[in-house]
Amino acid sequence: NPYAGLVNHLRTTWLSRRTWPMEYRVAQLEALGRFLEEKEDEILEATTLDMGKPRFETQLSEIFVCRSELNHTLNNLSTWMKDEHVKKNWAMQLDSAFIRKDPYGVVLIIGPWNYPINLLLVPLIGAIAAGNCVIVKPSEVSKNVERLMAETLPKYLDKDCFAVVAAGVEGTTRLLENKFDYIFYTGSPSVGRVVMTAAAKHLTPVTLELGGKNPCYVSDSCHVQNTARRLAWGRFFNAGQTCIAPDYVLCSLEMQEKLMPALREAIAEFYGPNPQESSSFARIIGDRHFQRVRALLSSGRVAIGGQTDTGTHYIAPTVLVDVQQDDPVMKEEIFGPVLPILTVKSMDDAIAFINARERPLAIYVFSSCKQVVNQVLERTSSGGFCGNDTLMHFTLTSLPFGGIGQSGLGNYHGRFTFDTFSHPRATLLRGNGREAFNKLRYPPYEPRRLPLLRSATQTRRHQTCAIL
Amino acid sequence: MERMQQVVGRARAAFNSGRCRSLEFRIQQLKALERMVKEKEREILAAIKADLHKCGHNAYSHEIMGVLGELALTMEKLSSWAAPQPVKRNLLTMRDEAFIRYEPLGVVLIIGAWNYPFVLVMHPLIGAIAAGNAVVVKPSEVSENTAQLIADLLPQYLDRELYPVVTGGVPETTELLKQRFDHILYTGNSTVGKIVMAAAAKHLTPVTLELGGKSPCYIDRDCDLAVACRRITWGKYMNCGQTCIAPDYILCDPSIQSKVVENIKATLQEFYGADVKSSPDYERIINKRHFKRILGLLEGQKIAHGGETDEASCFIAPTILTDVSPESKVMEEEIFGPVLPIVTVKSVEEAIEFINRREKPLALYVFSNNKELIKKVISETSSGGFTGNDVIMHFFLSTLPFGGVGNSGMGAYHGKHSFETFSHRRSCLIKDLKMEGTNSLRYPPSSQKKVDWAKFFLLKRFNKGQIGLAVLALLGIVAAVVLKVSFG
Numbered sequence: 001n002p003y004a005g006l007v008n009h010l011r012t013t014w015l016s017r018r019t020w021p022m023e024y025r026v027a028q029l030e031a032l033g034r035f036l037e038e039k040e041d042e043i044l045e046a047t048t049l050d051m052g053k054p055r056f057e058t059q060l061s062e063i064f065v066c067r068s069e070l071n072h073t074l075n076n077l078s079t080w081m082k083d084e085h086v087k088k089n090w091a092m093q094l095d096s097a098f099i100r101k102d103p104y105g106v107v108l109i110i111g112p113w114n115y116p117i118n119l120l121l122v123p124l125i126g127a128i129a130a131g132n133c134v135i136v137k138p139s140e141v142s143k144n145v146e147r148l149m150a151e152t153l154p155k156y157l158d159k160d161c162f163a164v165v166a167a168g169v170e171g172t173t174r175l176l177e178n179k180f181d182y183i184f185y186t187g188s189p190s191v192g193r194v195v196m197t198a199a200a201k202h203l204t205p206v207t208l209e210l211g212g213k214n215p216c217y218v219s220d221s222c223h224v225q226n227t228a229r230r231l232a233w234g235r236f237f238n239a240g241q242t243c244i245a246p247d248y249v250l251c252s253l254e255m256q257e258k259l260m261p262a263l264r265e266a267i268a269e270f271y272g273p274n275p276q277e278s279s280s281f282a283r284i285i286g287d288r289h290f291q292r293v294r295a296l297l298s299s300g301r302v303a304i305g306g307q308t309d310t311g312t313h314y315i316a317p318t319v320l321v322d323v324q325q326d327d328p329v330m331k332e333e334i335f336g337p338v339l340p341i342l343t344v345k346s347m348d349d350a351i352a353f354i355n356a357r358e359r360p361l362a363i364y365v366f367s368s369c370k371q372v373v374n375q376v377l378e379r380t381s382s383g384g385f386c387g388n389d390t391l392m393h394f395t396l397t398s399l400p401f402g403g404i405g406q407s408g409l410g411n412y413h414g415r416f417t418f419d420t421f422s423h424p425r426a427t428l429l430r431g432n433g434r435e436a437f438n439k440l441r442y443p444p445y446e447p448r449r450l451p452l453l454r455s456a457t458q459t460r461r462h463q464t465c466a467i468l
Numbered sequence: 469m470e471r472m473q474q475v476v477g478r479a480r481a482a483f484n485s486g487r488c489r490s491l492e493f494r495i496q497q498l499k500a501l502e503r504m505v506k507e508k509e510r511e512i513l514a515a516i517k518a519d520l521h522k523c524g525h526n527a528y529s530h531e532i533m534g535v536l537g538e539l540a541l542t543m544e545k546l547s548s549w550a551a552p553q554p555v556k557r558n559l560l561t562m563r564d565e566a567f568i569r570y571e572p573l574g575v576v577l578i579i580g581a582w583n584y585p586f587v588l589v590m591h592p593l594i595g596a597i598a599a600g601n602a603v604v605v606k607p608s609e610v611s612e613n614t615a616q617l618i619a620d621l622l623p624q625y626l627d628r629e630l631y632p633v634v635t636g637g638v639p640e641t642t643e644l645l646k647q648r649f650d651h652i653l654y655t656g657n658s659t660v661g662k663i664v665m666a667a668a669a670k671h672l673t674p675v676t677l678e679l680g681g682k683s684p685c686y687i688d689r690d691c692d693l694a695v696a697c698r699r700i701t702w703g704k705y706m707n708c709g710q711t712c713i714a715p716d717y718i719l720c721d722p723s724i725q726s727k728v729v730e731n732i733k734a735t736l737q738e739f740y741g742a743d744v745k746s747s748p749d750y751e752r753i754i755n756k757r758h759f760k761r762i763l764g765l766l767e768g769q770k771i772a773h774g775g776e777t778d779e780a781s782c783f784i785a786p787t788i789l790t791d792v793s794p795e796s797k798v799m800e801e802e803i804f805g806p807v808l809p810i811v812t813v814k815s816v817e818e819a820i821e822f823i824n825r826r827e828k829p830l831a832l833y834v835f836s837n838n839k840e841l842i843k844k845v846i847s848e849t850s851s852g853g854f855t856g857n858d859v860i861m862h863f864f865l866s867t868l869p870f871g872g873v874g875n876s877g878m879g880a881y882h883g884k885h886s887f888e889t890f891s892h893r894r895s896c897l898i899k900d901l902k903m904e905g906t907n908s909l910r911y912p913p914s915s916q917k918k919v920d921w922a923k924f925f926l927l928k929r930f931n932k933g934q935i936g937l938a939v940l941a942l943l944g945i946v947a948a949v950v951l952k953v954s955f956g
C-alpha cells in the first residue's frame with residue numbers, strides 16, 4: 001500500500017504523545033493561522049484559477065470562515081479540553097466522575113472542491129485542537145488549491161504529525177485501505193457510502209457531510225424583494241456550487257409571478273446587465289460539471305438567464321419555470337446557478353412534496369407569517385433549517401452543521417468540531433473506603449439489601465404534589 | 469424474508485403517522501414499559517435464570533433495577549432533554565432566533581446481546597422511544613428464553629406497529645440488516661460489528677456499536693490489596709465472567725502475584741462458599757459452544773486456583789492463571805468467562821506500554837493509593853471508559869456516556885446520552901424578512917468597504933466579555949442603520 005508508510009509514521013509520532021499537550025496544539029493552530037495570513041494571495045489566486053471564484057466570495061466564505069473558526073477555537077480550547085464533571089448519584093458522592101476528552105489518534109479528512117479551503121481547514125482545525133495527527137486529502141478536482149495545499153501547508157505544520165496527500169480516485173481508494181481512527185468526509189452520498197464501507201472494515205467512526213436537494217418554500221405572505229435578493233444570493237453564490245444552496249423553490253403561481261421581476265432585479269443588482277462580465281460571479285469548476293448542469297437547462301422553460309459559454313464554463317444565473325417533478329433538473333442535486341420553480345397549491349402540498357423526498361441538508365422557508373415558518377419546521381426533517389434567509393445558519397459556530405439520512409451523519413463547526421474529533425471517555429475514580437457499603441453488592445446475595453442498594457443508586461421519579 | 473420488509477415498512481408507516489412525536493405519547497409508552505417490568509418481574513427473572521442460571525436477586529440487581537432507574541430518569545427529564553436549546557449568537561444574528569431542535573431519527577434498530585439479555589435491549593429501547601422513534605427490537609437468539617419473553621411481552625404493553633420485536637438467528641438478522649434504518653445500535657462482538665456497519669453503510673445509516681475486547685486491570689504495589697481483590701473478584705466472576713466490562717486480565721508486579729491469588733481465593737470463599745457449584749449465586753456459561761471455547765483457553769496454562777468444569781451443566785469454576793505469557797491463546801481473545809489470567813509487569817510504564825500495544829479496550833481499571841499514578845495511566849492510554857480503584861462501576865452512573873473506542877466500539881448511551889444518540893440535532897436559524905440593511909454588505913458587487921465591514925462582523929477579534937452585551941447590541945443596531953443608509 002503506497003500510503004502505509006506515511007500512516008505508520010504518523011502513528012508512531014502519535015504513540016509518542018507529541019500532540020497531546022495544549023501548548024503543542026495551540027502552536028500548530030497558530031501556524032495554520034499564519035498560513036492563512038501569509039498565503040492569502042496564493043489562496044485567492046488558486047480559487048480564481050480553479051473556478052473563477054470572485055475574490056470577495058473567497059474572502060467571505062473561505063478565508064474569514066477559517067479565521068473565525070481558528071480564533072474561536074484558540075479562545076476556547078482550554079475550556080473544551082477540560083474534564084467535564086458529571087452529576088453523581090448518592091452512592092458515588094465521594095467519588096470523582098468526569099468525561100475526559102481523548103484524541104482518537106490518526107485521522108483522515110477528505111475535502112471537496114467547491115469550498116476547497118474552508119471545507120478542508122475547518123475540520124483540520126478541530127482535529128488539531130482535539131489532539132490528533134491528521135492526513136488531509138484535498139480534492140483533486142480543484143487542482144490549483146490541491147497543489148497549494150500539498151506544497152505549502154506542510155511547511156507550516158509539524159511534518160511528523162500532519163500530512164497532505166494529493167490523490168485521485170485510485171489513490172484515495174488505496175488511502176482508505178489503511179486504518180484510521182476517524183474519517184471526516186465531505187462530498188457526495190455515493191462516495192460517502194464507499195468511505196463508510198471502507199471505514200467499517202476497521203471499525204472507524206465517521207462524519208459524512210453530504211448533500212441533496214435543499215427545498216425552499218416561499219409563502220404568499222412575504223416581502224418579495226427581500227426574499228428574491230436572499231434567494232438569489234444563496235443560489236448564485238459560487239455559481240450555485242454550494243451544498244446548502246437553495247436547490248429549488250416551491251411556491252404558488254401568484255407568488256411565482258411576483259418573484260420573477262424581483263429575481264430579475266436582484267440578479268441585475270448583483271451582477272449587472274451582463275453577468276458574464278461581472279467580477280462577482282463565479283464559473284463552473286470543470287468540463288464534466290459544466291456539461292452536466294447545462295443539460296439540466298432543458299427542463300421546463302428558461303424564464304431568466306440560460307446563456308452559457310463552453311470556453312469559460314460560464315452558465316448565467318438562470319431561473320426555470322414550468323418544471324415538473326420528474327424533470328431531469330429535479331432528479332439530482334443541481335450544484336449550479338440554476339433555480340427551478342415548482343408551483344404548489346398550498347403550504348400543506350409543499351410540506352408533502354418535501355417529505356416525499358430524501359431528507360436534505362437544509363430547508364428554507366420565506367414567510368412573514370411566523371406560523372408558516374414553524375409549521376414547515378415542525379412537519380419536516382432536515383440537517384439544518386433557516387427561516388427567511390439562505391445559507392446563514394452555516395455562519396453561526398454555535399449551531400452544529402451536518403445532515404441527516406442521505407445528506408449525512410455527524411456534525412461540526414465551533415465546539416462541535418472539537419467534539420467530533422474527541423472520544424468522550426467515561427471516568428470514575430473511587431477510594432478504598434466505604435468498603436462496608438460495597439458489601440451490599442457482593443454475594444452471597446440477600447434480598448433484604450436490595451431496597452437500600454436501589455435508593456442509593458437510582459433516580460426517583462418526582463411525584464407531583466396533588467395539593468400544589 | 470418479506471416479513472422483515474413488512475415489519476420495518478409498518479414501523480415506518482407508523483412513524484410517519486406522527487403519533488410518536490408528542491412527548492405525552494412517548495411518556496405513555498415508557499410508563500407502559502415500566503408497568504411491564506414491574507408486573508412481569510417474575511417471568512423476566514425466570515427467563516434470565518433459564519438462560520444464564522442466574523439467581524433472582526442477582527438478575528434483579530443486574531437487569532431489572534437498572535432498567536427501572538433508567539425509566540424513572542428518562543420520564544423525569546424528557547421534557548427538558550427534548551426542549552429546543554437556544555444557542556449563542558454573533559453580531560450578525562443578534563436579532564434572530566437561533567436554536568437546536570432535538571428531533572427523532574425515524575426507524576431505529578436495536579440488536580441485543582445474550583449476556584445481559586434484558587437490560588441490553590431495554591436500556592437502548594428506553595432512549596429510542598424517548599427520542600420519538602419507531603424501534604425494531606432484535607434480542608439475541610442465544611439467550612432464547614429472554615428473547616422469547618421479550619417477543620411475547622412488548623406487544624402486550626407497547627404500540628405494536630411502532631415497536632415490533634423480531635426474533636431469529638443469523639439469517640433473520642442478515643435479512644433485517646438489508647432494510648433501511650435511521651440508526652442501528654448493536655451490542656456484541658467486533659466481528660459482527662464490522663458486518664453491521666458495512667450493512668449500515670449501504671444506506672448511510674449512523675451506528676452505535678457496543679463491542680468488547682480485553683479490559684486490562686493494573687494492580688499497583690501500593691494499594692489495599694484485600695479491598696482491590698474483593699472488588700476485582702466481584703466484577704470478574706459476576707455472570708460467570710460473561711460481562712463486556714469485566715476485568716479480563718490482571719497486570720501486576722511479580723512480587724505481589726501470589727498475594728493477589730491468595731486474596732482472590734479468600735474472597736471467592738466468602739462469596740460462593742467452599743463448593744462453588746452448589747452456590748445459588750454463581751451462574752453458568754451460556755452454552756456448550758462458549759463452554760468449549762473457554763476450556764480451550766486453559767490449555768497449557770498454570771492454574772493457580774479453580775479449573776474444575778462440568779460440561780453437562782456448562783459449569784466452569786472461578787479460575788486464576790498465573791505467569792501467563794502475553795502470546796498465549798488466553799491473551800488473544802476476549803475471555804468472556806470465569807478465567808482470570810495474571811500477566812506480570814515490572815512497572816506501570818511497562819503496563820502502559822503493554823496496554824497500548826493492543827486494541828483499545830472497552831474498560832480499563834487501575835488499583836492504587838497513588839492518585840498521580842492513576843492519572844498517569846488515564847492520560848497515557850485510551851479506552852471506552854475507566855474506573856479507578858474499582859471495576860464495572862462507571863457503567864452505573866447514567867450521567868457518564870457508556871461506549872467503546874476503536875475496536876471496542878463507537879458511540880455511547882445511558883441516560884441523556886441515549887436520548888441524544890437516538891435524536892437528530894437540527895440547527896435552526898429564523899431571521900426577519902426586514903432589516904435588509906445588514907445583508908447588503910454580503911451582496912455583490914463587492915468593495916473594499918464591504919470587506920472591511922465583513923471583517924468587523926465575522927472575525928472574533930475582541931473579547932466579548934470586555935465590551936458587554938448591551939454595548940454590543942447597540943453597536944449591532946447602529947451598524948445596521950449605518951449600512952442601510954450607505955448601501956440600502
